[in-house]
Amino acid sequence: MKKVLIIGATSAIAQHCAQLWARRGDELYLVARNQELLKTIASDLKAKGAAETHIHHMDLNEIDNHFAMLKKAEETLSDIDTVLIAHGTLSNQKICEQSVVQTIAEMQTNALSIISLLTHIANLFEIKRSGTIAVISSVAGDRGRKSNYVYGSSKAMITSFTSGLRQRLNKANVAVVTIKPGFVNTPMTATLKKGLLWVKPEFVSAKIVKAIDQRKDEVYIPSLWWLIMTIIKIIPENIFKRINI
Numbered sequence: 001m002k003k004v005l006i007i008g009a010t011s012a013i014a015q016h017c018a019q020l021w022a023r024r025g026d027e028l029y030l031v032a033r034n035q036e037l038l039k040t041i042a043s044d045l046k047a048k049g050a051a052e053t054h055i056h057h058m059d060l061n062e063i064d065n066h067f068a069m070l071k072k073a074e075e076t077l078s079d080i081d082t083v084l085i086a087h088g089t090l091s092n093q094k095i096c097e098q099s100v101v102q103t104i105a106e107m108q109t110n111a112l113s114i115i116s117l118l119t120h121i122a123n124l125f126e127i128k129r130s131g132t133i134a135v136i137s138s139v140a141g142d143r144g145r146k147s148n149y150v151y152g153s154s155k156a157m158i159t160s161f162t163s164g165l166r167q168r169l170n171k172a173n174v175a176v177v178t179i180k181p182g183f184v185n186t187p188m189t190a191t192l193k194k195g196l197l198w199v200k201p202e203f204v205s206a207k208i209v210k211a212i213d214q215r216k217d218e219v220y221i222p223s224l225w226w227l228i229m230t231i232i233k234i235i236p237e238n239i240f241k242r243i244n245i
């Protein structure tokens with residue numbers, strides 16, 4: 001039985017991961033800001049087979065409360081084997097272009113709050129010399145594009161931060177898994193037009209749980225995104241700035 005801390009547990013992708021862990025009989029500590037939904041998710045996961053579920057209600061932008069939340073999770077679970085960080089917001093690029101306040105708020109949720117969590121979790125896991133830390137970044141972090149560079153650059157920060165953290169924690173036997181989904185049909189993307197590259201959260205969660213089991217370094221989901229982003233990344237800047245992708 002694994003002891004899993006899920007941060008941003010009301011996310012559609014995180015909920016599907018939690019269901020897979022529940023069916024294995026794992027013990028789950030769920031953190032999110034929607035208390036009512038958390039309660040419903042926790043009882044559903046218990047019914048699906050989770051050894052135990054615990055809920056913790058907090059706004060993840062309150063970074064001063066992160067350490068206390070992690071200590072409470074560690075105390076409740078006795079130990080933490082795996083952490084999944086899943087919360088995020090899809091920034092409205094047009095609004096951000098006109099508002100420094102909104103741009104910084106997006107950076108706070110999608111990058112700084114996660115960096116705060118990672119800093120505390122890394123120090124806890126480094127001391128006990130075990131554990132897996134998984135974070136949902138995005139293919140959007142691989143290159144800034146005019147249509148979503150506020151969201152994209154916050155994800156780039158996560159991708160880069162986790163790369164350094166992985167190297168630092170390697171000798172402490174702690175795995176850091178950077179997850180880069182493409183387009184996933186969830187509440188976050190409900191208003192976007194769907195096309196061929198879209199996948200369901202069930203598909204993504206199965207790949208995430210497998211990547212965590214295998215202590216992978218970085219995963220593109222679906223893997224075709226590795227090829228797409230490799231091509232996008234090699235386009236020279238003087239061409240890239242003129243094209244619409």
Ligand SMILES: NC(=O)c1ccc[n+]([C@@H]2O[C@H](COP(=O)([O-])OP(=O)(O)OC[C@H]3O[C@@H](n4cnc5c(N)ncnc54)[C@H](OP(=O)(O)O)[C@@H]3O)[C@@H](O)[C@H]2O)c1
Binds near residue numbers: 011189
């Ligand atoms: N969907 C995609 O196409 C896609 C692609 C690549 C990466 N991702 C990433 O995948 C992760 C999960 O997203 P999703 O697709 O599952 O979307 P989702 O269902 O909309 O989940 C986003 C979650 O983040 C939570 N959240 C946002 N700000 C928060 C805060 N300050 N405190 C606590 N919780 C907060 C939301 O809680 P509330 O409901 O309470 O607001 C919601 O549960 C995100 O990091 C996202 O950037 C998604």
